Amino acid sequence: MSDVKEFDLLIAGGGLAGTSIACALDSVGISTAIIESVAMDASSQPSFDDRAIALSWGSRRIFEGIGIWDAITPTATPIHHIHISEKGRFGQAHLDAQEESVEALGYVALARDIGHALHQRMLNSQVHRFCPATLIDFKAADEKVTATIEAQGKTETVTAKLLIAADGKESGIRQALGIESHESAYNQAAIVSNLLPGKPHGNIAYERFTTEGPLALLPMTDNRFGVVLTVPQEQVEEYLALDDAAFIEQVQKRIGFRCGRFRQAGKRASYPLVLMRTEAITAQRVALVGNAAHALHPISGQGFNLGLRDIAALVDVITDAIRQDEDPGSKAVLQKYAEWRKQDVRSITLATDGLARIFSNPLVGVGAGRSAGLVATDLLPGLRHRIAKHAMGVLGKQPRLGRGLPL
Ligand SMILES: Cc1cc2nc3c(=O)[nH]c(=O)nc-3n(C[C@H](O)[C@H](O)[C@H](O)COP(=O)(O)OP(=O)(O)OC[C@H]3O[C@@H](n4cnc5c(N)ncnc54)[C@H](O)[C@@H]3O)c2cc1C
Structure with missing residues (x-):
């Protein structure tokens, strides 16, 4: 057993969550290793793709605490207003950064750009990288976890006091532990792309609910909008096969002309939408973070933000x-x-699920209730303020990183 490598912490999965916690732990002064199956600078890295990620104000503070925000900010676009409406109904709600006394309610950046910044930071860290390498087995015991890693046909053994599972929604670690997860499928998929609007986007993010499914438009660099168009699962191939003009037409039909006439659609990709809850986020010498612990409908742009808050809390208790x-x-x-x-x-899981279901319910009474809810949100400053704080990810007890403080 002489060639067994020993660490304090072992992170399985080097996607957005895994690399974030690796960077955060670098300053804690403990030996940390990360295992990732796909080279982090490869265009095929599944976590660092072209989806637009809305980072909350709270996530900005966590990234500041980690010392990575300066590297993300050149490619991040601030959101000054959020406009929420429903097609065919009168209600609207507006959230505003100035009203919340912050520079921005959140920021939009490509997952690829966030991943690039995290990867560069890791290259300059003390974190040991096994990459490309896959965790194929592990055993937790009283004193430590022993893991088997496979890289280029060879296996090696490493031990750690804690295994952090950041291996995504299908987490092999969670499954091996027998932690139950519950999935509710929405029978919907998200088609992701980007579009150039006819008018300046004005740093406004739009959430538009329609009977065909919700649409999110996120302001990005070069006056583009990141588009998340929700469609019925059985129509995904149809939407992917549309030519650009027909795809633009679909988006235009849902949002109308408040952003002008769209042109120049970017590449399209689709993601199935499910909500996944787990019965537990810890087991003997194992902690789950990010999508390994929960996966959400992207309707409210909260999945990674929630994962970053897992990370900030876990790093706090470890430190x-x-x-x-x-x-x-x-x-x-x-x-x-x-x-x-x-x-x-x-609360985030319930709120996101509730939003996804209530806004896809065609019943007349439910529709009227939704409009009334949007109007009430707009008229009642207390309610609006609370919803803004929710979106900003700053409710509840904040760990040091969540307050923008170093560890
Ligand atoms: C369309 C869409 C839009 C979204 N928009 C937003 C948004 O606006 N805001 C927001 O906050 N969130 C958003 N999300 C959610 C966000 O993308 C996810 O929460 C985030 O990507 C999860 O990252 P993760 O690192 O936990 O998991 P993943 O991205 O799944 O990464 C897991 C990593 O683990 C590696 N891995 C797995 N098993 C092993 C193993 N055995 N050994 C080694 N490596 C392994 C994989 O290769 C992968 O790199 C969106 C999601 C979708 C689908």
């Missing part, structure tokens, strides 16, 4: 444990993490 000379993988540390995350994960 405290290390400073007090405690075992970072102990039951007590993991319990603190699980308790801390319960409320946030529950």
Whole structure:
């Protein structure tokens, strides 16, 4: 067993969540390793693709705490207003950065650009990288976790006090542990692209609910909008096969002409939409973060933001444990993490699911209720303020990184 490599922490998965927590842990002064199957600078890296990610104000603060925000900001577009409406109904709601006394409600950046910044930061870190390499087996015991890694046909063994599962929605670690997950399929898919509007986007993000499914338009660099168009699952191929003019027409039909006439559609990709909840986010010497712990409908642009808050909380409890000379993988540390995350994960999951379902319910009474809800949101500053805080990801007890503080 002489060639067994020993670390304090082992992160499985080097997507958006895995690389974020690796960068955060670099300053804690413990030995950390990360395992990722796909080269992080490869165009095929599945987590770093061309989807536009809306980062909340709270996520900006976490990235500031990690020391990575300066590298993300050149490609990030601030959101100054959020405009929420429903096609064919009178209600509208507006959220405004100035009213919340912040520079922006959030920012939009491509997952690829966020991934690039995180990868560059990792290259200059103490974090040991196994990449491309795959975690193929692990065993948790009282004192440590022992993991088997495969790279280029060879296997090696590493041990750690804590295994952090950042291996995505289909998490092999979660499945091997037998942690139950519950999926509700929406029978919808998201078609993602980008478009050039006829007018300046004015740093406004649009959430538009229609009977065909919701549409999100996110302001981006070069006056483009990132588009997330929700369509029935059985029509995905049809939407992907449309020529650009016909695709633009579909978006235009849903949003109208408030952004002018769209032109120049970018590449299109589709993602199935499911909500995935897990029964637990910890097990013996294992903590789940990001999509391994929960996956959401992108309607409210909250999935990665929620994952970053997992990371900020986990890093907080690990840092405290290390400073007090405690075992970072102990039951007590993991319990603190699980308790801390319960409320946030529950309320965001419920809110996102509720939004996805209520706005796709064609019943007359439900539609009238939705309009009334949007009007009430617009008219009642208290309610509007609370919804804005939700979208900004700053409700509840904030860990040090969530307050923009270093560890
Ligand atoms: C259309 C769409 C739009 C979205 N928009 C937003 C938004 O606006 N705002 C927002 O906050 N969120 C958004 N999200 C959600 C966000 O994209 C996800 O929350 C985020 O990508 C999850 O990252 P992750 O690292 O947890 O998982 P993943 O991206 O799935 O990464 C997992 C990584 O683990 C690696 N891996 C898996 N198994 C192993 C193994 N055994 N060994 C080694 N490596 C392994 C994989 O190669 C991969 O790189 C959106 C999602 C979609 C689909």
